[in-house]
């Protein structure tokens with residue numbers, strides 16, 4: 001389903017049917033591997049693992065899975081959001097700070113390097129947030145790497161604030177070593193809660 005059209009023939013699509021899922025699977029796997037193999041994550045991802053991420057996110061109830069596509073098969077970016085209740089390790093870290101039932105989590109965001117700086121990342125964030133049901137969800141949270149990372153500036157410019165909560169994430173790096181990097185949580189209010 002087309003969500004928005006950007007310059008350079010980029011189309012933001014929501015993956016919501018099995019046909020869409022299989023059509024864009026290969027493009028997602030390639031883009032996901034390429035983005036997270038590079039700065040600032042340097043993670044090692046096998047195609048089967050990236051495919052597992054794709055399937056798991058698409059099987060998550062209420063997922064908002066957006067791809068920035070070009071032409072019939074090319075995926076140049078991705079942005080996914082899910083209810084935080086389906087991301088238990090993150091929900092546990094934020095217990096007492098946000099309502100698990102009423103919070104959405106921005107799970108993945110990436111744009112291939114040659115396509116960065118053209119507004120695709122911002123569009124993926126903006127459209128993901130727009131598609132969250134703000135009558136049921138009051139907050140959206142995410143975590144960013146604390147290594148120098150342009151995404152935290154982008155999120156702050158879009159109204160996200162630091163929560164003062166951090167999480168260490170272990171991952172296999174491209175050099176074959178498992179190391180941890182520190183992620184910081186940011187949050188944004190989606191709606192005012194009705195108290196009646």
Ligand SMILES: CC(C)(COP(=O)(O)OP(=O)(O)OC[C@H]1O[C@@H](n2cnc3c(N)ncnc32)[C@H](O)[C@@H]1OP(=O)(O)O)[C@@H](O)C(=O)NCCC(=O)NCCS
Nearest residue numbers: 109110111116117118119120121122143144150151153154
């Ligand atoms: C973060 C990321 C998705 C941004 O994508 P993008 O398409 O370049 O984003 P945009 O073009 O919409 O730019 C958004 C902001 O990013 C920053 N930015 C973009 N390109 C930049 C660059 N080359 N150098 C420094 N900052 C840059 C700017 O602050 C920009 O704000 P502006 O619109 O006010 O200029 C992309 O850099 C990426 O995939 N990074 C690696 C993966 C990652 O860090 N994911 C985030 C996980 S939370």
